[in-house]
Amino acid sequence: MKKLSIVVLSVLCLALMTGPSFAADRQVVVTPVSGDVTTINPGIQTSGASGACVMGNLNPIAFAITDWIWGAEKYKYMFYADPALCTACSDGFTVEAVTLVMQFGVEDVPVSFDARVDFEEAIWDDALQCNYPGPEICVSSAYTVTIDAPGLYNITLPMDADCACAHFGYWYGISFEFLTAFDSSPDIVTDEFPVGCTSWNDYGQGWADLLDFGFPGEISLYADIVCCGNPVPVDESTWGNIKAMFR
Numbered sequence: 027m028k029k030l031s032i033v034v035l036s037v038l039c040l041a042l043m044t045g046p047s048f049a050a051d052r053q054v055v056v057t058p059v060s061g062d063v064t065t066i067n068p069g070i071q072t073s074g075a076s077g078a079c080v081m082g083n084l085n086p087i088a089f090a091i092t093d094w095i096w097g098a099e100k101y102k103y104m105f106y107a108d109p110a111l112c113t114a115c116s117d118g119f120t121v122e123a124v125t126l127v128m129q130f131g132v133e134d135v136p137v138s139f140d141a142r143v144d145f146e147e148a149i150w151d152d153a154l155q156c157n158y159p160g161p162e163i164c165v166s167s168a169y170t171v172t173i174d175a176p177g178l179y180n181i182t183l184p185m186d187a188d189c190a191c192a193h194f195g196y197w198y199g200i201s202f203e204f205l206t207a208f209d210s211s212p213d214i215v216t217d218e219f220p221v222g223c224t225s226w227n228d229y230g231q232g233w234a235d236l237l238d239f240g241f242p243g244e245i246s247l248y249a250d251i252v253c254c255g256n257p258v259p260v261d262e263s264t265w266g267n268i269k270a271m272f273r
Contacts, residue, residue, distance in 0.1 A: 054091055055092045059089060059215060061177060062177075063087075066182065067182050078114040078119070080250055081107060082103050083105075084248060085219055088242070095208060096207060096208060099230065100202070100229075101247060102200065102247075103244065103248070104148055104159070104223065106198075118192055119252065119257075120185075120192060121145040121164070122250045124143035126181050127215040130176050130179065131212070134208070135174060135175060136172070136175075137173050137210075138172040138173075140206050141202060142167065143183045143200065144162050144164060144165040144200070145165075145199075148160050148197035156222070157197045157199075163192065164189035164190060165186075168205055169183050171183075183202070190258055193257045215246045216245050218242060219243050220244065221244055222235060222237045225247070
């Protein structure tokens with residue numbers, strides 16, 4: 027009985043670590059953004075050169091959450107792959123590159139860090155009544171990004187060429203993962219339209235909706251996509267089987 031009580035207590039403690047309860051670990055300081063945005067493409071072709079469409083958060087940027095990004099963490103944006111937004115593609119689509127908007131202060135530079143991006147399935151969560159981050163469909167190689175001067179940056183990383191072809195008409199996620207930690211904390215950038223169940227962060231405590239921290243909008247994270255043929259039916263295969271076909 028004593029062992030069982032310990033197990034139950036551990037489960038309850040784990041449950042308390044999820045959701046808004048751990049939002050107090052991080053403090054949100056919001057400042058308006060201004061100035062031009064510099065695009066960083068570390069050693070790759072400019073994003074969108076062969077892209078058909080862009081999906082994700084396409085709203086204008088509005089705010090910077092200052093001193094927010096610790097590194098060694100992952101950010102995700104959930105989006106609906108609306109075929110009406112990409113009439114150039116008649117069949118399926120795949121992700122060519124993923125872009126995250128960040129702001130670096132004078133105290134944050136110069137800096138180099140490793141990062142990668144991925145394209146993911148979304149899973150409906152009955153408890154949350156929204157789409158929740160799901161399994162990876164494909165993940166990119168790791169890239170080193172170097173920022174020498176303060177300012178706003180579009181940081182674009184390419185997806186590897188063997189990413190599976192997906193159907194329109196479903197919810198998906200794109201992620202930007204920092205593989206190294208920062209000595210100082212650059213800013214994450216958002217729009218001014220808080221929606222919820224859209225922007226997520228996992229900094230070691232599990233996935234958390236960034237609106238639970240008090241974000242004023244959704245993070246600026248979006249994907250360049252390209253057309254592809256013979257998309258894999260989402261309702262007939264698991265992404266684990268799909269990924270195995272492309273190894």
